[in-house]
Amino acid sequence: MLYTDERKYLLGIIDDLVKYRLVDCTGGMVAVRCNADHLLFSAAGESFRRWHSGVDDFVVTDNAGKVIERHERGAAAGFLIALELFNQFPLCNAVLHAHSEYSLAFAALDLPVAPAAHLMQTLGEVPCLRAEDQQIKDESSVTHTRSKFPTRWTTAPKLWPSTCNCVPQIEKHFGHRKQELERHGLAFTTYQHGIYVFARNIDEAFNNLARVEASARTHIYSSAILERESRESLH
């Protein structure tokens, strides 16, 4: 089995993501660059199995997405975006995707997450990427995308077009920010879906995910305080 140390480290990361309530059982993905040629992704369906992951619940691919080693299942739904991040950003060595509860509320409303506290200041605003064309899930788009997709990828095909449509927006939002990865990670949400964080290493990606989530939560709670104050001032 390739990259057992990396697999074990990612299992520890998954445990901590669950412990700190940054990932839930509706979806998510962890991925790292193992070396210049190989990437390691958590497998599809790990969240459905409530993150009871083992060392064989990962997929190794090359930089084009070609499978080098897999066991029972293929890569998770966030695979295509993660692959794009690894390829577009040479400094990116780790990607986390989660349906974390507070940032998801912003993603559901197509809103960016602005820094609500000092802990988020370095990352700046987290944009929401939205596929412009709402017809992208048409069968024609699926067919078009399927033809371009890396082989032996097993996640639900209906997710492919919306995922592909976000890819050009990654370049638009982050193409000019590549060097920031030398100092901190970067993050975005996808509309009605969840958050992606990418960074130099998986520990930094984890920390930056926690920061975005804390910021999103603080915005939501602050808004509740302001609303209550406003209501009470009327009485």
Place this chain on the structure above:
Amino acid sequence: MLYTEQRTKLISVTSDLIANELLECTGGMLALRVSPDHLLTSTFGAGFRRWRLGLDDFIVCDNEGNVVEKHEHVGPASMLMILELFRMFPSCGAVLHSHAEFSLAFASLDRTMALRQPDLSVSEVPCLRADDQNIKEDYLRNPYPVKVPAAMPYRPEVVAVSQHLLPQLKAKLGHRGEELAGYGLAYTSYRHGLTVLASNIDDAFDAMARIEAQARTYIVGASITGSEALART
């Protein structure tokens, strides 16, 4: 290794802080007065390392911030504030700092919290305000001499921020030292987090839990009182 019992206790307290959703991995700090001359604190980056603490993940310093015993990591960036708290309040035995979720919302709005204590008295949790980003940027553009305690990372710009907070700390809490014999004292820092001080670490934990519970109750209560369904009843 000095103070192994106290280190073990702090590891246990850290586990309980996490289990009770009072501490997350974006930051935080635990500090104890372990003798008249020595302080024991968690280290810089402990939150980043997701609070996987061992006995050597602490630093012992004297009351001036000089290192007495250190292993891999230095002390927290907030060391100057910690030193001042122990200096200002001789009966303070423990300090906890956290980005606890509900009080952080109040801190992000620069709100003072009115805290109802178990004896039904009300005490204030003031918010100390410093424009961190501008102070740090100003300092880095035009540095001036500051004394960085040896037990913290060499971050003079953070010391500059602490120097803006210290006069507020004295003005807002300096006259309330006797409360340490009761339920402890607390303040938030604007857009940053909650700091609690008490005579011992268990009291500090308890004070933090009660502050968070009251902040949570206010915020969750806002959702109830604002709901249309309730308004119709």
